[in-house]
Amino acid sequence: MSINRRDWLKTAFLGSAALTLSPLEFFAKNTPNFSELKNDDKTIRLCFNENPFGVSPKALEAMKENLSLSSMYDFKFADILCSKLAEKNQLKQENLLVSAGSSYLLELITKYVSLDKGHFIIPDPSFTIFEPIAEFLGMSKTVVPLTEHKRIDLEKMKNSIRKDTKLIYICNPNNPTGDLLSRQEIESFIKAVPENITILVDEAYIEFTNQKSLSNWVNTYKNLVVTRTFSKLYGFAGARLGYAIGHPKMIENLKKLQSWSGAEISVTTMAGAIAAMEDQEFIAKVLGNNQKVKDFTMSEFQKRGIKTVPSAANFVYFSLENYKENYFKKLKDAKILGGKTYEQNGKWTRISLGTMEEMKVYFEAIS
Numbered sequence: 160m161s162i163n164r165r166d167w168l169k170t171a172f173l174g175s176a177a178l179t180l181s182p183l184e185f186f187a188k189n190t191p192n193f194s195e196l197k198n199d200d201k202t203i204r205l206c207f208n209e210n211p212f213g214v215s216p217k218a219l220e221a222m223k224e225n226l227s228l229s230s231m232y233d234f235k236f237a238d239i240l241c242s243k244l245a246e247k248n249q250l251k252q253e254n255l256l257v258s259a260g261s262s263y264l265l266e267l268i269t270k271y272v273s274l275d276k277g278h279f280i281i282p283d284p285s286f287t288i289f290e291p292i293a294e295f296l297g298m299s300k301t302v303v304p305l306t307e308h309k310r311i312d313l314e315k316m317k318n319s320i321r322k323d324t325k326l327i328y329i330c331n332p333n334n335p336t337g338d339l340l341s342r343q344e345i346e347s348f349i350k351a352v353p354e355n356i357t358i359l360v361d362e363a364y365i366e367f368t369n370q371k372s373l374s375n376w377v378n379t380y381k382n383l384v385v386t387r388t389f390s391k392l393y394g395f396a397g398a399r400l401g402y403a404i405g406h407p408k409m410i411e412n413l414k415k416l417q418s419w420s421g422a423e424i425s426v427t428t429m430a431g432a433i434a435a436m437e438d439q440e441f442i443a444k445v446l447g448n449n450q451k452v453k454d455f456t457m458s459e460f461q462k463r464g465i466k467t468v469p470s471a472a473n474f475v476y477f478s479l480e481n482y483k484e485n486y487f488k489k490l491k492d493a494k495i496l497g498g499k500t501y502e503q504n505g506k507w508t509r510i511s512l513g514t515m516e517e518m519k520v521y522f523e524a525i526s
């Protein structure tokens with residue numbers, strides 16, 4: 160039996176009888192039109208910052224080739240993958256931890272910092288999927304709103320540090336705004352933060368920027384841990400592959416919370432990931448499209464008098480303040496799934512960048 164796209168869309172986000180909403184259920188609830196559109200195969204998905212070109216073709220080929228290994232426990236791919244990632248980042252294998260998506264690593268890091276309870280600091284809005292876990296584990300929090308220019312407010316985050324602060328989360332570029340903090344800004348911040356506080360920098364979208372990852376600092380700043388993902392640039396959102404980069408001691412501690420590190424990732428995905436890293440043609444196509452589409456999107460928003468935030472990522476954050484029509488009704492009629500709403504009673508929203516054709520349909524729909 161195979162699961163087709165239609166079945167998947169039908170089942171996604173349904174079926175939980177939990178009393179409290181998980182972050183994903185919360186997402187579905189706060190994404191206008193989500194339920195109306197989930198059964199429709201023709202929907203244009205501009206909601207999850209996915210890769211509009213799908214999975215890297217080289218990865219897909221490697222996945223198909225290695226599918227038959229699925230019946231066997233694997234003891235090698237995670238090591239090969241870590242050593243390739245280490246080489247790419249000019250680090251050692253001990254600096255790397257791979258996993259089935261970076262969300263899982265955000266969760267693992269949260270569990271690690273919550274061991275002795277304490278306090279954590281997060282920007283808002285941001286990708287704080289781990290927030291309910293930290294609170295469930297007894298952590299308290301300080302939520303720091305963005306600055307008036309929609310930037311993560313490092314100064315206020317620094318001023319929110321308490322004696323029992325264990326974790327500070329920075330998403331760079333930030334989701335949903337796309338704003339990028341410079342390496343200098345972050346380094347000054349790290350230097351000002353006590354060394355016993357873990358600074359988690361989520362770089363899910365760093366490949367879309369011209370800025371280097373902070374990975375080369377993890378041996379210098381032992382409290383820095385960086386997470387990355389294959390979900391965006393390589394199109395692995397459904398295949399699931401992410402990794403954390405940290406000081407060997409940090410990685411060793413995180414692994415202590417796992418019974419068998421890497422076993423949560425399928426061999427097929429790992430084989431694909433190794434190939435994806437070499438697929439330069441696909442990478443160039445995705446990045447080239449993203450820049451072109453972003454320029455087009457920004458100028459179309461500008462023509463319509465819609466306020467945007469400059470984006471370093473594969474999505475754009477904008478205000479519906481000057482949009483007089485029913486935005487989500489327009490999207491629904493055109494079978495487009497847009498992002499969720501944020502800030503000022505939902506005045507702000509985010510749109511993922513698709514292909515040029517998809518964005519033309521989008522702008523036609525909201526015109």
Ligand SMILES: Cc1ncc(COP(=O)(O)O)c(C=O)c1O
Nearest residue numbers: 260261262286334363388390401
């Ligand atoms: C900032 C950020 N971090 C992490 C993730 C999770 O990615 P993954 O698919 O690797 O779990 C996302 C997904 O959209 C994201 O936007």
